[in-house]
Amino acid sequence: IQIAQCFEATRQRCCRLEQDGRRAREQLARVEAERAALEVKLKHARNQVEVEMKKRHRAEAELEKQERKLQLVFESLMREPWGSGVLSGEQRSVLSALAGRRLGVALAPGRRSSAVDESCQSLLSHSDISYDRTEDDVVRS
Numbered sequence: 001i002q003i004a005q006c007f008e009a010t011r012q013r014c015c016r017l018e019q020d021g022r023r024a025r026e027q028l029a030r031v032e033a034e035r036a037a038l039e040v041k042l043k044h045a046r047n048q049v050e051v052e053m054k055k056r057h058r059a060e061a062e063l064e065k066q067e068r069k070l071q072l073v074f075e076s077l078m079r080e081p082w083g084s085g086v087l088s089g090e091q092r093s094v095l096s097a098l099a100g101r102r103l104g105v106a107l108a109p110g111r112r113s114s115a116v117d118e119s120c121q122s123l124l125s126h127s128d129i130s131y132d133r134t135e136d137d138v139v140r141s
Helices: 002-079 081-086 089-107 134-140
Strands: none
Touching: none
């Protein structure tokens, strides 16, 4: 009788362990499916971030290109002998407002724009930057 009771207790324990194992496998399957879904979402999010970064870089490059074109137009207007006579102070102020802070210095009467954009803060100190006036000589020629 004692041996039969031990066998019965062992059988019941095996049944409980088998049920626990089944539940653990089901939970593992659910967690793996959730992980796979999250990995897919992560992959899509990374791709979207990459696409948005590329769009941003293209937009920034286009903005810089347009700013350079605008800068050249303003410099050309201000360099021409007829430019200062044709443009009134009000027109210069309107152009300055349109140009924004970065180009406003170029439109100031009697001022030329520099090759260094000083409106932006740089990691380099001003003492680390050497200025070469050869660019001025080339522009005047």
